[in-house]
Each structure stands twice: as C-alpha cells, then as structure tokens.
Amino acid sequence: MVKVVVGEETQLKLAEDRLTQSALPSQVGLVIGKLSSSLERGFVFDLIPTPPNDDGKSACSVIESVRDDKKKGSKSKSLSESSSLFIDQDWVAEHARQVSRMLLGGMQVVGIYIWASESSFKNSTITLCQTVKGVAEVASVVKNDWDEGLLIHISYSPRRWTCRNCTLASNITSSSLRPCDFKMGRVLTSLQTFRCTYKFDLRLPIIHENVSNVRKLADILRFGISSHAKELESAKALIDGKLVTQDEQCASDGLHEVEFLLPFMQDTSLEACSRKDVIGVLVFRGSVCSFAYLNSKESISQALADMKGDIIMSLQCRLDILHDEAEREIESYGNDGEGASPDASTEKPILQMDLQLLRKTCSLSFPRRVFVPWLAGTYICDYLQPSETLEVLKDNCVELMSMEASIDESTILEPETEAPTSTTLATKSFWEMAVPFSSASVPDCSSLKNSRDDTCRGSHSESDKSVGFNIWAAVLGLILSVLVGLVLFVFRPS
Incomplete structure (x- = not known):
C-alpha cells in the first residue's frame, strides 16, 4: 500500500502553469511514474493530458444541474455545488494503453489526474475511481498485478494539490479512495x-x-x-x-x-x-x-x-x-x-x-524499437514498421506524450538495426x-502423411544405401587383408 507520493517538482509546476493559463474548467490526463511496494512509496515523473477524441471532443467536461430549491437567491449556490464531471473512460483507457507501449522499465501509467473545482470533484468520486481502474487494466501489459492506483486532484478553487490512493476492487465505493501524503521534490535526477x-x-x-x-x-x-x-x-x-x-x-x-x-x-x-x-x-x-x-x-x-x-x-x-x-x-x-x-x-x-x-x-x-529523449536524461520509445519514418515517431510523441514538435533527430537512438x-x-x-x-x-514416418511420407522414405533409403556401402567396404577390406597375409606367407624367406 502506497502511503507517500513524491512528485517531480519541475514537471508538476510546469503542468500547473499550463493548466492555469489554459483557463479550462476541467481536464483529465495520465500520471506517469512508479509505485514501489517495498518502499510503500509512489513516484510521479510527469502528468500527460489526454488528447481530444476522434471527434475533437475533450475527454472531460463539467455537467451542471440545477436542483429545485424554494429559497430565493440560492440558485447560483445550488448550481455550483451540484456540478459533476463527465469522463470518457474508454478514451482515457485507450490513451493509457498507447502511452504504456512507449514507457520503459521502471516507468508506468500509475493513475490519472483531474483538474477541476472542489465541488465537482467531490460529486464525481465513483466516476474517477472507475476511470483509474480502467486505466490500470490496460496499462499493465505483462501481468495484471495492480491492486491500487493514484488519483491526483489539482483544484483551482481553492488552489491546492491532493493525492488519493484508489483501491482497485471489483465493487468501487466511496471508501475505495484513501488519502496519502503528497509532496514535491527531485525524483528524475536520482534515477x-x-x-x-x-x-x-x-x-x-x-x-x-x-x-x-x-x-x-x-x-x-x-x-x-x-x-x-x-x-x-x-x-x-x-x-x-x-x-x-x-x-x-x-x-x-x-x-x-x-x-x-x-x-x-x-x-x-x-x-x-x-x-x-x-x-x-x-x-x-x-x-x-x-x-x-x-x-x-x-x-x-x-x-x-x-x-x-x-x-x-x-x-x-x-x-x-x-x-x-x-x-x-x-x-x-x-x-x-x-x-x-x-x-x-x-x-x-x-x-x-x-x-x-x-x-x-x-x-x-x-517493428523495431526506437528511443526518444524525454525528461532529465531518460528515454521513452516507439515502434516503427519498415515502411515508416521518424516523422511518424514525432507525431506520436506530440499527440500521445504532449511533447514539443521540434525533436532533434540526431538525439534519437536506433540500436535495433535488425528487427x-x-x-x-x-x-x-x-x-x-x-x-x-x-x-x-530423424522424423517419425508414422506421424507424417502425403509429401512427408516421401521425405521419410527418401531419408531411409539414403540411410540404407549408406549402411550397405559400409558393409561392402568392410568385407572387401577383410578379403584384401587375407590375400596380403597369404602372399607374405608364401614368399617369406626360407
């Protein structure tokens, strides 16, 4: 169970500035990092926003609903307190699946982050836990041994960071979320x-x-x-x-x-x-x-x-x-x-x-594996088909990892010359x-049919010829040695 989460201060501050300048009412994305069961700690490397879907729609939006209230002047208050979040869970999970392919050993999609107000977050905890669970199911490619995931909330009203540990049980309830200590520090430089x-x-x-x-x-x-x-x-x-x-x-x-x-x-x-x-x-x-x-x-x-x-x-x-x-x-x-x-x-x-x-x-x-510089000397990867160029790699990094489009090709590693x-x-x-x-x-002829029967018969006939030749050579050698012995016996000196 993760009790303490340490985030890379440089990257998280950049993410906060980006979100503040965007003036978006909500945003959802992936948390890239690592969960260490031995240390009971989680490490956050970066936050990657989920791109718009194929229709150009955002993966997260705020749903406003007005409750009936007989008291006058309470409409605006009810409007803000009853807002909740809509999250395209399938699209976020698909983003996590593709990003997981690009991460190397010791790096994982460990959860999601949400940029939203305090009230809309509180009204959407079940939806957020289901999204974390869906991400965990597709992000663990080798074996699905996850039992927890991180949910980071960046609130803009009031401005603060909170982190919760989401237990990935079959039945998700409000008790599935547990608070954990969250702090910022240097994570990437110590790798x-x-x-x-x-x-x-x-x-x-x-x-x-x-x-x-x-x-x-x-x-x-x-x-x-x-x-x-x-x-x-x-x-x-x-x-x-x-x-x-x-x-x-x-x-x-x-x-x-x-x-x-x-x-x-x-x-x-x-x-x-x-x-x-x-x-x-x-x-x-x-x-x-x-x-x-x-x-x-x-x-x-x-x-x-x-x-x-x-x-x-x-x-x-x-x-x-x-x-x-x-x-x-x-x-x-x-x-x-x-x-x-x-x-x-x-x-x-x-x-x-x-x-x-x-x-x-x-x-x-x-496909062959190609490595792209990422953060603080680390790399991520992508896979290229024989017909694909590095431009495809750049497009994937920009869309999936929210990287800058200006990637220097000289810094890309291509160690797999033969896929x-x-x-x-x-x-x-x-x-x-x-x-x-x-x-x-030697093949078993009884288990092979059709053309393989001919192959077996051919191999056995060649083997029989080889054995027969060896026998005749031995017989001729014996006869020759007997004749030589007789000649030596007859013409021996008296």
Missing part, C-alpha cells in the same frame, strides 16, 4: 539507468490439429512469448560484468550494462512435445534493446525485474501492433464486398494464417530444427 541488449532464439512447435487448437501464427507467437517470460524470470544477471548474487543497492552512478544468463538447453516448448504430434516449427529470433530506471533507494533486483518485464512487454507490444494492423486489413477486405475471399490464404494477413494447413515457408518482420523476425517452416520437422545434431532429429 539510475540500466541498459541491456537481449538476444533470443526460440523454436516454437506447430502441433497437429488433433492435439492442439492453437492454429494461427499470432496465437502461437503469443503463447511462445508468455512461455519465454517464465524462463526469463529465473535468469541470472551480470551488471557491468559482475554477477548479481544478492539483493543489494547500486552504489555507482552512470549507465549500467546488463546481461542475462539463461539455463543452457532449457526449452519448455521442446520438452512439452512428442515427435509424432509436431508437424512444423516456428522460428522466432532477434534482439531487444531495453532500458530500466531505478530509484536510488530501491535494490538492484527491482531494476532486473523491471528490465525483464520491459523485454517481454516490448515483444508483446510489437505483436499487438501487427495484430491491430491485421485486423484493419481484414476489415478493409470486408468493406470491399466481393473482392476478398476469407478462405484464400494468399489474401489473409500472415498473422491470421492457419499454420496447421500451411505448406510453405513464410517470414514476418516485427525481430518469425519464420514458419511448416514442411520441416521440429526436431530437425530444434536438435539438429541429435539422433532425435
């Missing part, structure tokens, strides 16, 4: 930076349709990423070349390089499959550049946990981006009417292909790809 280039090479089996219902490329990739997250969670780590053996704090400043050590030849996907059930293999390989930011009072283990979560989140976000694009592509087929056939594999997006029926090799490139790729080899045996130097790589 320590950790960086890792994580390389992975996964072999994901394509299971026979009689055994598994997981058929589409997107589903197999999502399952593979989730499985790999469990393996990465137990990985050891080297920080600046030294093995981390205990829960300690990082004493030195500057950039710290991290390398993860996975157990050798530990592949749960390989162990879970029998040879006869596998009809193909999906190769998923590449590298992920990851950053994590640690508060000086937190332990190193927290930075490693944040970085591991950032790696998995990055892979999931890229898959989500491709999935959203595939959905739009399918919708465009539907709008074309008779132009598209849903059963035509050539017209389907690759992510929607049924790999159990696939008889050809296909490859899919993931992660997935290659589907539906006609090769999983065991030939996963264990290429093992005797287990």
Whole structure:
C-alpha cells in the first residue's frame, strides 16, 4: 500500500502553469511514474493530458444541474455545488494503453489526474475511481498485478494539490479512495539507468490439429512469448560484468550494462512435445534493446525485474501492433464486398494464417524499437514498421506524450538495426530444427502423411544405401587383408 507520493517538482509546476493559463474548467490526463511496494512509496515523473477524441471532443467536461430549491437567491449556490464531471473512460483507457507501449522499465501509467473545482470533484468520486481502474487494466501489459492506483486532484478553487490512493476492487465505493501524503521534490535526477541488449532464439512447435487448437501464427507467437517470460524470470544477471548474487543497492552512478544468463538447453516448448504430434516449427529470433530506471533507494533486483518485464512487454507490444494492423486489413477486405475471399490464404494477413494447413515457408518482420529523449536524461520509445519514418515517431510523441514538435533527430537512438523476425517452416520437422545434431532429429514416418511420407522414405533409403556401402567396404577390406597375409606367407624367406 502506497502511503507517500513524491512528485517531480519541475514537471508538476510546469503542468500547473499550463493548466492555469489554459483557463479550462476541467481536464483529465495520465500520471506517469512508479509505485514501489517495498518502499510503500509512489513516484510521479510527469502528468500527460489526454488528447481530444476522434471527434475533437475533450475527454472531460463539467455537467451542471440545477436542483429545485424554494429559497430565493440560492440558485447560483445550488448550481455550483451540484456540478459533476463527465469522463470518457474508454478514451482515457485507450490513451493509457498507447502511452504504456512507449514507457520503459521502471516507468508506468500509475493513475490519472483531474483538474477541476472542489465541488465537482467531490460529486464525481465513483466516476474517477472507475476511470483509474480502467486505466490500470490496460496499462499493465505483462501481468495484471495492480491492486491500487493514484488519483491526483489539482483544484483551482481553492488552489491546492491532493493525492488519493484508489483501491482497485471489483465493487468501487466511496471508501475505495484513501488519502496519502503528497509532496514535491527531485525524483528524475536520482534515477539510475540500466541498459541491456537481449538476444533470443526460440523454436516454437506447430502441433497437429488433433492435439492442439492453437492454429494461427499470432496465437502461437503469443503463447511462445508468455512461455519465454517464465524462463526469463529465473535468469541470472551480470551488471557491468559482475554477477548479481544478492539483493543489494547500486552504489555507482552512470549507465549500467546488463546481461542475462539463461539455463543452457532449457526449452519448455521442446520438452512439452512428442515427435509424432509436431508437424512444423516456428522460428522466432532477434534482439531487444531495453532500458530500466531505478530509484536510488530501491535494490538492484527491482531494476532486473523491471528490465525483464520491459523485454517481454516490448515483444508483446510489437505483436499487438501487427495484430491491430491485421485486423484493419481484414476489415478493409470486408468493406470491399466481393473482392476478398476469407478462405484464400494468399489474401489473409500472415498473422491470421492457419499454420496447421500451411505448406510453405513464410517470414514476418516485427517493428523495431526506437528511443526518444524525454525528461532529465531518460528515454521513452516507439515502434516503427519498415515502411515508416521518424516523422511518424514525432507525431506520436506530440499527440500521445504532449511533447514539443521540434525533436532533434540526431538525439534519437536506433540500436535495433535488425528487427525481430518469425519464420514458419511448416514442411520441416521440429526436431530437425530444434536438435539438429541429435539422433532425435530423424522424423517419425508414422506421424507424417502425403509429401512427408516421401521425405521419410527418401531419408531411409539414403540411410540404407549408406549402411550397405559400409558393409561392402568392410568385407572387401577383410578379403584384401587375407590375400596380403597369404602372399607374405608364401614368399617369406626360407
């Protein structure tokens, strides 16, 4: 439970000045920061306003309602005391989902802020708690382990800041809000930076349709990423070349390089499959550049946990981006009417292909991760498709993160020269790809049909020819040695 919240004074003062100059009656936005359960503290880095929706309407507005009152002269008082807030909860949640993709390890969307009068805030606590809960549900990409979120109220009448902890229970009531101490200080300058280039090479089996219902490329990739997250969670780590053996704090400043050590030849996907059930293999390989930011009072283990979560989140976000694009592509087929056939594999997006029926090799490139300078030496990220340029990146930063449009391209980091790729080899045996130097790589002919039968017969016939040749060579060698022995015996000196 978070008891104390410390906000970055520089950024919060800028946000207050911006809100004051705007003269808006209300505004809602996201709180970017971090909640530390070990320290029982919350840290606020910045406040990001939610942009207008597709129709150009604000995500927050004040609703005025006049109550019946028989007393004269009480109409204006009733008008101010009965005002409440309307919040487009779905739009705020969508903003949180997209911003979460841009945040790195140790940074999260931890709640919302509201700029409103004291009376309208008090009349809208249930709505605000529901908005916090909706944000938490979409902002936790890796695993939904949140049980609280922050609600910061900036009141302009009277002018003051208050922070409340919102318990994310199933049934939200007025008691879900609990006050917590709020103060401003230096937060961003005390962060320590950790960086890792994580390389992975996964072999994901394509299971026979009689055994598994997981058929589409997107589903197999999502399952593979989730499985790999469990393996990465137990990985050891080297920080600046030294093995981390205990829960300690990082004493030195500057950039710290991290390398993860996975157990050798530990592949749960390989162990879970029998040879006869596998009809193909999906190769998923590449590298992920990851950053994590640690508060000086937190332990190193927290930075490693944040970085591991950032790696998995990055892979999931890229898959989500491709999935959203595939959905739009399918919708465009539907709008074309008779132009598209849903059963035509050539017209389907690759992510929607049924790999159990696939008889050809296909490859899919993931978006690459690009890093943009943010606040006090920290970075945020975005993902670019091969056809996209840095202009798309700039537009996203301006719209989603409320950054200035003048972003210097020379300060943008592009460490991922090659984006992660997935290659589907539906006609090769999983065991030939996963264990290429093992005797287990010989395919099981009884589990393969049609063209794969010919492959097995061909491989066995070649094996038989090789064995026969070796036998004849041994026989000829034996005969030759006997003849040489006889010649030496006959012509030996008397």
